[in-house]
Amino acid sequence: MCASTATRADASRPIDVARPCYPIEKPGTDAIKLLVGGFGWIASVSSRGVKKASSVALNTAHIDWRSSVDHVEFLAKMKRILRPNTYIEIGIASGTTLFSDPIPNFVIGIDPNPAFESKVGSRLNAVHNSMIMRSTSDNAFAQLSSQRLLGDRKCDMAFVDGLHHCEVVLRDIANCARLSREHALIFVHDIFPGNEIEASRQPPNQPGSWMGDVYKVVPAIWQFLDWIPTVLVVDVPPSGMFILRTGGDIYNGIMKQIQNLEAAMASYDFASVMQEMRAKAISHSSRPLAAFIEESIGELPEGETAAQFLICSMMS
Numbered sequence: 001m002c003a004s005t006a007t008r009a010d011a012s013r014p015i016d017v018a019r020p021c022y023p024i025e026k027p028g029t030d031a032i033k034l035l036v037g038g039f040g041w042i043a044s045v046s047s048r049g050v051k052k053a054s055s056v057a058l059n060t061a062h063i064d065w066r067s068s069v070d071h072v073e074f075l076a077k078m079k080r081i082l083r084p085n086t087y088i089e090i091g092i093a094s095g096t097t098l099f100s101d102p103i104p105n106f107v108i109g110i111d112p113n114p115a116f117e118s119k120v121g122s123r124l125n126a127v128h129n130s131m132i133m134r135s136t137s138d139n140a141f142a143q144l145s146s147q148r149l150l151g152d153r154k155c156d157m158a159f160v161d162g163l164h165h166c167e168v169v170l171r172d173i174a175n176c177a178r179l180s181r182e183h184a185l186i187f188v189h190d191i192f193p194g195n196e197i198e199a200s201r202q203p204p205n206q207p208g209s210w211m212g213d214v215y216k217v218v219p220a221i222w223q224f225l226d227w228i229p230t231v232l233v234v235d236v237p238p239s240g241m242f243i244l245r246t247g248g249d250i251y252n253g254i255m256k257q258i259q260n261l262e263a264a265m266a267s268y269d270f271a272s273v274m275q276e277m278r279a280k281a282i283s284h285s286s287r288p289l290a291a292f293i294e295e296s297i298g299e300l301p302e303g304e305t306a307a308q309f310l311i312c313s314m315m316s
C-alpha cells in the first residue's frame with residue numbers, strides 16, 4: 001500500500017552513476033527530497049526490462065528516512081528490491097542474513113563452521129533449493145568452478161562476510177563476480193571498523209567487534225580497478241557496506257594483479273584510508289544509492305512501476 005499524492009522527481013539533476021564515489025549526503029530533510037527525487041528519476045529513465053512509470057503516486061509522509069537500518073535489514077530490503085533468483089553468501093554463521101525474507105529461489109551459503117540455530121532449520125526447509133557448503137570460501141569456489149556445480153545458473157546478488165582478511169575478501173569478490181550475471185550486486189560487509197583494534201589482522205582478545213582489515217579492499221579497488229562501479233554506504237550499522245556492480249571481467253581484473261593489490265593493501269595507513277572513505281561515502285537513503293541500485297533491477301512483475309516497487313520495497 002504505497003500510492004497517494006504525487007511528488008515528481010527533479011529529473012534534470014545529473015547523476016554520474018559510473019563514478020566510484022559520491023559526496024556524502026546525510027539523511028535528513030534534504031535526504032528525503034533527494035530520495036523521492038531519486039525514485040522519480042528512476043521512474044522516468046529506467047530501462048533494461050524495468051517497466052517505466054508514466055505517473056507516480058507516492059505517500060512518503062510517514063516514513064522516517066533518518067533512521068538507520070542495520071546490515072540485516074538493509075540486505076533484506078535489497079533482496080526485496082532486487083528479487084534475486086540466485087543468492088550467494090560467504091560467512092553465514094547462524095543464517096540470519098542468509099535466510100532473511102524474502103528467501104531467493106536458490107541460495108548458496110559458504111562457511112567452514114556454520115552455527116545454525118534450531119529456528120533456522122525450518123527456514124532451511126522453506127528454501128526450494130539451497131546449497132550449504134561447509135568449507136572455506138577458497139575451497140568452495142574451487143569446487144563450484146571445477147565441477148560446474150551451478151551449471152548455467154548465474155548469481156544475482158552476493159554478500160561477502162567470511163574471513164575478515166583483505167586478501168581473502170578480494171578473492172571472494174573476484175569469485176562471486178565470476179559466478180554472477182552482468183549487473184549483479186556484490187555487498188561487502190565490515191568496511192568501516194570503529195578503531196584500529198577492530199581493524200587489526202587478528203581478532204582482539206577481549207570481547208568486542210572485529211572487522212579485520214576488510215576496509216583495505218575499498219581503496220585497493222578504487223586505485224587498481226576504477227572501472228568497476230561501486231558505492232560505499234556509511235550509515236548501515238555496525239560497519240557500513242561496500243557495493244560493487246558486476247560487468248566486464250572482474251575476476252581476471254583482480255586475479256591478474258593480485259600481487260600488486262596485496263602489496264598496496266599492506267602499505268595502506270588506517271587513518272588516511274578512513275578519512276578518504278568517510279569523505280566519499282554516501283547515505284543508505286541517498287539519491288546516488290537509489291540510482292546505483294536501479295541499474296541492477298531485473299524484470300518487474302506486470303503492472304508494477306519501478307518507483308512504486310522501490311518505495312514499497314523500502315517501506316515494507
Ligand SMILES: C[S@@+](CC[C@H](N)C(=O)[O-])C[C@H]1O[C@@H](n2cnc3c(N)ncnc32)[C@H](O)[C@@H]1O
Pocket residue numbers: 090091092093094095096097098110111112113114115135136137138161162163168
Ligand atoms: C561475521 S560471521 C557471518 C555473519 C552473517 N553473515 C550474518 O550477518 O548474520 C563470519 C562467518 O565467516 C565464517 N568464516 C570464517 N572463515 C571463513 C572462510 N575462510 N570462508 C568462509 N567463511 C568463513 C565464520 O565461520 C563465521 O561464521
